Amino acid sequence: MLVSRETTETNSSDGGAANFQQSSSRGVRSSFPITLKFADVSYKVKLPDCSVKSRTRGLRNMFTGGPTTLPDLENPVAVIHHHQERTILNGITGWAAPGKILAILGPSGSGKSTLLNALGSRLHHGHGLTGSILYNNLSKPVTKKTGFVTQDDVLYPHLTVRETLVFCSLLRLPSSVPKEEKISVAESVINELGLSKCENTIIGNSFIRGISGGERKRVSIAHEMLVDPSLLILDEPTSGLDSTAAFRLVTTLCGLAAKGKTVVTSVHQPSSRVYQMFDDLLVLSEGRCIYFGKGSEAMGYFESIGFSPSFPMNPADFLLDLANGVCQLDGASEKEKPKVRQALVSSYNNLLAPRAKSASMDTPHTAPNERVIETTKYYGCTRHFSTWFNQFSILLQRNLKERKPETFKFLRVFQVITASLLAGFMWWHSDYRDVQDRLGLLFFIAIFWGVFPSFNAVFAFPQERAIFIKERASGMYTLSPYFIARVTGDLPMELILPTLFISISYWMTGLKPELSAFALTLLVVLGYVLVSQGLGLALGALIMDAKQASTMVTVTMLAFVLTGGYYVHKVPYFMSWIKYVSTTFYSYRLLINVQYGDGVGISTYLGCSSGRQDRATCKFIDEDIRGQIHPAMSVSMLMMMFVGYRLLAYIALRRLRA
Structure with a gap:
């Protein structure tokens, strides 16, 4: 004899069940x-088509003892297609x-x-x-009353059990339900599935210590229990x-x-x-x-x-x-x-x-x-779900909590500080007149802050693919608030480390000792970081495979660096187009402009026109400093890339299917 849901909840002494009954009376649950x-x-x-070349098979059988029927000489490479299916x-x-x-x-x-x-x-x-x-x-x-728990636990590793379920409750339950009640539903599920002891412990994964395997599986079940399937x-x-x-x-x-x-x-x-x-x-x-x-x-x-x-x-x-x-x-x-x-x-x-x-x-x-x-109609109507802004704000909060430990982990901070100190000591109080060395420093900054953010960003969407597909299939949110929250949430964290790098290396290397020049250099680097990050996001979203995407971003940045203007001035004609789509090319030009302007002053100071300076230095001045494009053009191109790469990533995610 089956016991009805309503009877069970009424007679249950469990606190979670009581909360379920209370929520049901307000329209959150309609079981x-x-x-x-x-x-x-x-x-x-x-299955893929199987093609057999008749001539090859016939000749092989003549030597192996098989049927020796001669092949068709008028059609010596006749192909037989076998369409197979697997049940x-x-x-x-x-x-x-x-x-x-x-x-x-x-x-x-x-x-x-x-x-x-x-x-x-x-x-x-x-x-x-x-x-x-x-x-x-x-x-x-x-589907709105069906909970599906996959074999693999698809959860954010840095969030606690309570944070995981509260964010899920805020996203999955209708927007007409007050926030306090959504949190109460999450807490009732935590109690019902026996997760109270570990609710403040992070989920973890293979590399991060967290809750046990059984607890992780119960969290996955709790994910689906929030909508009372x-x-x-x-x-x-x-x-x-x-x-x-x-x-x-x-x-x-x-x-x-x-x-x-x-x-x-x-x-x-x-x-x-x-x-x-x-x-x-x-x-x-x-x-x-x-x-x-x-x-x-x-x-x-x-x-x-x-x-x-x-x-x-x-x-x-x-x-x-x-x-x-x-x-x-x-x-x-x-x-x-x-x-x-x-x-x-x-x-x-x-x-x-x-x-x-x-x-x-x-x-x-x-x-x-x-x-x-x-009931299906009730849950399927879009007006009962969170509004776009609510989805965005919740996803932004979740993204900040999840990304913070990864962004500021010790090894990453150590890497940036070490690079800034190495640059500071290598170019310690470099001379304004030593043009080649200074241009080398500026190009090093362009290389480092082109490769570093793009390589980190390329893993963003491939690593979150399983979570993204699962949550989209559950109707938790639409693509646009997820994408904008993901991109926006990275901005404050991705810009802190380059600010730290420039603050250390700029004054150690003795670059232009003016506060305005420092601010402009920092502004150029931060903008360049955002563009490079967009490149990584776009490649990651297009390829959706971490290893392949990392290879592609490495090859792309290598091409950008080689055509950036410092290593080779006369790029072969058939490759010259690469520099005009190179993020390194435009950022390097802007960094030069901040330090040397249009180059007339340094050229006159060193006497390049009168031949008093060595030929190599004057060539760098003519081709890297005086031969640069207008700064407004560089800024415009970087802004177009900033928008274009992210738009490309968004379009790629729209085509993603489970």
Whole structure:
């Protein structure tokens, strides 16, 4: 007998449940039970074409003993195309009811994750997916009432548990709900999932010490629980956990199911006590179903068709052996074992499949259709979500908290201070008349603050891709507030380190001892940093692969540096266009203009026109200082690049799909 969600909340003494009931009365939550039915679900993917050259094959067979049919001499390289498809799922049928846990068991590669993606509306008909999937007898997905927990925990590592869930609550719950109540919902979820002890601990990752694996998985579940989903789908939530942590996690899922939720989860190798907690069980083997029914009746079914373990063992281990085609029947030869899987599929099709299909169609749903439509519409309407500015402000706060530890970590600050001190000592109180050395210093500044910010920024979007796709799929925000918050949040932090660099190296190297010159130099460097950062963001968003993007930004900056004007003055004609799109070229010219102006003064002072100075120095003056473009042109080009690179990154993100 199922207990309704409302009854459970009313009679529960848990503080979190009480908060849920209070929130529901204000319209934050409108929970209703969902009966999930799926029949004959299949999924196929197309493989790359296989091309066979007939002449080559015919000649090879002549030497290897194969068929020696002569090839077509008029068409000696005839190509035969084979269009192949791979079946991931093949006619899966079953259902999941409110108040129960449906566990999908099977070895790696059996199709568990694909089936969950189909049930969670992450695969669509017409793209290889066939069959029917119904939610309370409706084919329209109720995505706003479905929580999907992926196998990998996609969380920000530097945020605490409480910050993670509070920010998620502020973004996912409707804008009509007061901020205090959204925070209260997050706190109630923390209490319900037993995260109170670690709520002020950062999430962490493989490189940063944080909460445990089991706690991290519960945070992922809490992410979805904030919207009080009626259908909760989890992809191998116990992977990587020890048996005790896995048992605690499944106990939590049982508690959620007891409140009227429909829970569907895949498991790889559960312990015996975890297995006993599953109400219904679906066993997959290479995309085919070999059992669907009650978990407690699985062993009896397989025993009835002649498959039973030769010694007492964990039922899950035995079922996985069968799904892998491994049979422990006494006297079974090695040649007979590969036939085990075929026998299991045949038995299922003859004994269980007809009953499963019939029962799937006859299973009553527990909520009227009209209520499903109304609730889906309620959650899908954009006016019930946060406004653009609210999304931007929340994302900006989250970005500042997440990025601060990474931006000001010891190694990065040490790198900048060390570079500034090296530059200061190498060009210690350089002489105004030593033009070559000073131009070398200015070009070093242009190189360092071109490569450093662009290389750091190129990892931004590839590293956040999984989080971005997941949160966009959940409807937490639109692209524009995320992008602008991401770019804006980086500005104050990315500009502090170059300010520190210039403040140290400028006075140590003895550059123009005027406050206005120092301010202009700093302004040029800060602007150049922002443009270089935009270049990194654009390349990262376009490529979306950290290694490939870092390679591309390295090659791009190398081209910009070589054509920047200091190393080579006479760039080959076919490469000369690069300098006009080079950020280094324009920033180097502006830095020169701040120190030497139009170059007339230094040229006259050194006597280049009268031949009193060496030829090399005068050549640098003529080609680097006096031969520069107008500063207004350099500023205009850098401003265009500042906007253009970020616009390119935004367009690239718009094309990004899960």
